[in-house]
Amino acid sequence: MSAVIDQPIVRTEAGSRAHEIWRVVRLHAVTPSVFFGIPWIILGSAWAVTIVIALIISSAGSGGEDIDGMRYSWAVLSPQWYLVAVGVQAVGLTLSFALGFGATRRDFWLGTSLMFVLVAVMFAVAIATLVQVEIATNGWWVGAHMFDALWYGQTNWLVDFYTTLSLQLLVLFLGAAVTTVFMRWRMRGMMFMLFGSILVLLAFVATVTWSNAWPAVFEWFAAIGLVGTFTVVLALAVVCAVGGYLVIRRATPR
Known part of the structure; x- marks a missing residue:
């Protein structure tokens, strides 16, 4: 009996937590068309129209x-x-199932974040590659500009990858973070966030306008360049990710 009592306790908590995080990823992938099908149908349709x-x-x-x-x-x-809607659905329609399967809110948010990163990396690789293919084929042999548009194709593959990755993470985490606000405070929180954001934006525009600082703002963006601008976008994605995690800890799914 004493030999059994004296045996050291082997903790497997870390391993189980990693398993729970990956299970959340698998839960999101139950309907692969949401993340991997419909976005490409939309993009393919836009390509055909172009x-x-x-x-x-x-x-x-x-x-x-x-x-x-x-x-x-x-x-x-x-x-x-x-x-953006996918980010909303990833939290609003999945959190209750994940909690029912034994995942904690931290597990859920980390698993959802991992899913977002995987989707963003895949999308960024594909878009950056398609830009180069379009350039190499002179617009798919008809002179079209579908991927070689806006800021794409101006530099190299790596910059196109980074900018797409940053934008992708922002839209996904923005949708997810907004959903956590609704789940935590319902419509009162949504209205407060909406009007608060509008007031902050109007205050910024008014301050810059009254101080005649718009040229300085444009010069600043020109100075940091394309990579610097999308680094700001990536920073906003990180803010949404951290903010969403802080809110979801007390969110109540229905």
Whole structure:
């Protein structure tokens, strides 16, 4: 009996926590179309429309400026608006199931964050690669600009990857963080957050306008460049991630 009592206790808590975090990732992946299907259907549809438009412009005898004008198309960002909703659903529709399966709120948030990172990395690799393919094929052999648009294609693959990764993480964590506010404080919290954000934005615009500081603001963004600007975007994503974790610890799912 004493030999049994004196045996050291082997703790497996760390291993079980890692298992719970990965189980949350698997829970999110139960319906893979949400993260990996619909965004690409949206992007593929936008690509098809872009190709048709390029063919119409070419067949009409137009070119040059008309084709170059496609560089200002936001079609490459078309899945981002849907992915904000994905961030909302990832928390609002999954938290109660994860808690029912024994995961803690910390496990859930870490697992959800890991899922967001995996999705963002995959999307960033694909977009950065498609930019290079479009450039190499001269716009899919018809002069179209779907991926080689906006800031994409101006530098190199790594910058396109970093900017896409930063933007992807922001939209996912923004949707998730907003959902935690609703789950914690319901509509009162949502209204407070909405009007608070509007007031902060208006105060910023008023301060910069009255001090005639808009040129300085634009010069600052020009000085930090593309990478610096999207580093700010990535920092906002981190703020949303940390803020969402702090709120979800006391959130009450329905």
